[in-house]
Amino acid sequence: MSAAEKRLRIAREELENVINICENVEKRGLNPFTVNVGELLSKLRKMLEENPDLEYYAIDAETMYKIATLIALQHKWLRERAQALFVDAQMIVTRLIAMDKKAIVKAFLRSWRPIISLEQITPNRLRRGMDHFLSLPPRSEGRIWGWRISQREMEFIKGRLAEEEEVAEKVEKLREELLMVYKERGEVDYWEFVRRERFKETFERAYLLSFLITEGYVEVKRNPLKNEIKLIPRKEKVKHEQPVSLVIAIGVSGSEW
Amino acid sequence: MSGEESFSKKLMMAAAMLLFRSHRKPGVKGWELKHRLGRNYIKIIDALNSHLKSLGLEVKTALEEGEDLDKARFYITMARPLMLSDIVTAGWSIDEVAALAVTLSILVSRGGKAPVKDVLEVLETKFPKWKAEAHLERAIRRGYIDKGEDDVLTLGWRAKVELDQKELLTSMLEARPSEQSGEESQEE
Numbered sequence: 445m446s447a448a449e450k451r452l453r454i455a456r457e458e459l460e461n462v463i464n465i466c467e468n469v470e471k472r473g474l475n476p477f478t479v480n481v482g483e484l485l486s487k488l489r490k491m492l493e494e495n496p497d498l499e500y501y502a503i504d505a506e507t508m509y510k511i512a513t514l515i516a517l518q519h520k521w522l523r524e525r526a527q528a529l530f531v532d533a534q535m536i537v538t539r540l541i542a543m544d545k546k547a548i549v550k551a552f553l554r555s556w557r558p559i560i561s562l563e564q565i566t567p568n569r570l571r572r573g574m575d576h577f578l579s580l581p582p583r584s585e586g587r588i589w590g591w592r593i594s595q596r597e598m599e600f601i602k603g604r605l606a607e608e609e610e611v612a613e614k615v616e617k618l619r620e621e622l623l624m625v626y627k628e629r630g631e632v633d634y635w636e637f638v639r640r641e642r643f644k645e646t647f648e649r650a651y652l653l654s655f656l657i658t659e660g661y662v663e664v665k666r667n668p669l670k671n672e673i674k675l676i677p678r679k680e681k682v683k684h685e686q687p688v689s690l691v692i693a694i695g696v697s698g699s700e701w
Numbered sequence: 702m703s704g705e706e707s708f709s710k711k712l713m714m715a716a717a718m719l720l721f722r723s724h725r726k727p728g729v730k731g732w733e734l735k736h737r738l739g740r741n742y743i744k745i746i747d748a749l750n751s752h753l754k755s756l757g758l759e760v761k762t763a764l765e766e767g768e769d770l771d772k773a774r775f776y777i778t779m780a781r782p783l784m785l786s787d788i789v790t791a792g793w794s795i796d797e798v799a800a801l802a803v804t805l806s807i808l809v810s811r812g813g814k815a816p817v818k819d820v821l822e823v824l825e826t827k828f829p830k831w832k833a834e835a836h837l838e839r840a841i842r843r844g845y846i847d848k849g850e851d852d853v854l855t856l857g858w859r860a861k862v863e864l865d866q867k868e869l870l871t872s873m874l875e876a877r878p879s880e881q882s883g884e885e886s887q888e889e
Contacts (some may be wrong), residue, residue, distance in 0.1 A: 471851055474818050480812060524812045531870045535812040539873055541826050545799035551876040552802030555868035557778040558791070559859070560758060561727035562720055 452500060459507045462488075466510035471519065476517040484511055515568050566615070611652070618652045618660055622677045634673035634692070649695055657690075664690060706728065709744070711738050715749050719760065719777045725860070726844065728763070731771040757781050764864045768796030776862055798868055801845060806873050808856050809866045816860070817852045 453562075462484060469476050486512075492504055540548060625632050638649045653675075656662040660682045665674040673694065715738055718729050734742040752834070752865040759780040774854040788798055802822055807815050815835070837854075840846045844859035846877035856864075 453746060472814070521812060524889055530811055531805070533810040535871065536806050536873055537823055539876070540803050540806060540823055543876060545795055546785070546805075547790070547876055548799045548802045548873075549795055551790070551872040552798060552805075552869065553782050553785070554872040555786070555865040556783070556863055557761075557780070558783070558863050559727050560720065560777045560779065561722040564721055566723065572783075612860060 452495055452497060455495050455500060456503055458487075458491065459503050463510050464508050466514045469514060474515055476521050479514060481511060481515060481518075611655075614648075615652050615655050618649065618655055619677065620663065622653075622656070622675060623679070624675050626675075631674040631676055634664070634675055636676060647694060651693065660684060666690065706798075708748075711745050712749055712752070715745050716798060719742070719749070720773060726774075728776040731769075731773045731775065734775060735771060743770065753777065756758075758851060759788065761862060763858075767773060775880070778798040796828065796832070797836060799827065799842050800833065800867075801826065804837060804840055804846060805856070805860055805864060806869060808854060808860075809864075809869055813852055814854045817848065817854055821856055 465479055468474065469479060487536040488504065488507060519626070542549070594658070595606055622632060622637065625637065638646055639651060640646045640649065645680075653662065656663055663678060663682065665676065666672070715734065718734065718737060723729075731742070734746065738745050744831070746760055746877045753759055755848050756778050759778055761778045762770070762773050763776065764770075764773045785795075789795070804820050807820050807823060820837065821833055822828075824837065827833070828836065841857070843856045845863075846860065847855045847857045849855060
């Protein structure tokens with residue numbers, strides 16, 4: 445980086461700093477007289493003489509604009525101070541800290557004229573209140589109505605019901621199939637019954653079969669020595685006194701599926 | 702209907718419109734009054750004002766867009782200062798009004814603007830931090846203060862309508878803690 449470039453960069457940073465100061469005073473409502481405008485302007489003139497560069501002129505113009513805004517703020521500040529009888533903000537803060545709450549309230553009441561208005565129920569507000577009430581979930585058995593189901597929730601529930609019906613239909617179909625195989629060959633080998641060409645189908649059959657087993661429509665006989673699992677379907681639901689959980693892992697090996 | 706009856710009916714209508722709150726913000730716009738009361742609505746408002754004066758109330762007009770009265774907002778406010786006991790009856794707590802007074806005094810003394818941090822610093826000399834923040838939030842919700850993006854507080858629409866800013870600073874400067882405590886004990 446050449447010396448001129450370095451000088452320009454430093455000058456730009458300084459100007460940006462001045463812009464930030466001016467913006468901060470404007471945004472945060474600080475005392476604009478804390479900034480020495482005269483000093484800033486002479487600094488600006490010096491920098492302008494040292495940097496006869498177009499890019500510098502642009503940022504210099506922006507700084508000039510911000511300083512002009514600051515002068516306008518100083519004017520406004522003076523006018524407001526005059527209107528407020530040149531009361532110092534710090535003095536007010538000191539008073540506020542020293543006074544107790546009741547004293548503050550009493551002083552405030554002298555200048556405060558609150559708006560008088562009456563709140564009343566309107567048909568629109570009543571309707572909104574009712575909508576809100578009906579959208580609340582019932583809290584206990586005591587309330588039998590309320591919790592109006594929205595259209596979106598209704599669609600979701602319908603979707604879930606349709607899904608459940610579909611699953612129930614598939615489970616029934618699988619049970620009939622198992623009964624038929626059992627009638628032809630006796631005890632049915634689990635893997636023989638479940639396995640299909642595609643993994644997705646196998647998984648679905650195993651999943652549906654698990655419902656039949658859990659419900660007691662199919663009995664499972666496991667022979668660990670032969671590593672066999674046999675299925676015996678029942679026409680009626682059989683309730684087990686001590687149900688045992690059985691985990692059958694379905695692997696996804698590339699050779700099989 | 703005679704002219705007098707019609708005027709009286711319009712007077713009642715104006716009172717109902719101004720007293721009952723029909724929008725989120727209290728008050729009624731000039732054009733709404735014009736729509737219901739007719740072109741001479743200002744005359745009706747003036748008549749209502751003289752009736753209200755005897756009750757310690759008055760109609761206040763807040764110009765919002767230039768000098769156009771149709772675009773101004775009309776409110777009914779108290780005409781005289783409230784007593785300490787009145788504010789409790791009106792549903793305010795002393796703490797709440799004190800916090801509002803502190804906040805508004807700081808804002809007015811600083812030309813209508815101050816960072817939240819500076820206001821909270823003073824409020825925290827009177828209240829625990831959580832309470833100071835809660836009071837400030839409530840004042841913002843009620844329209845007394847506006848909070849900008851840079852955490853700078855400004856006077857809200859309600860403060861501009863309800864507050865005599867010059868009077869506030871004068872009374873804060875005139876109130877003396879020692880004298881005030883004396884007055885309080887007398888009152889209590």
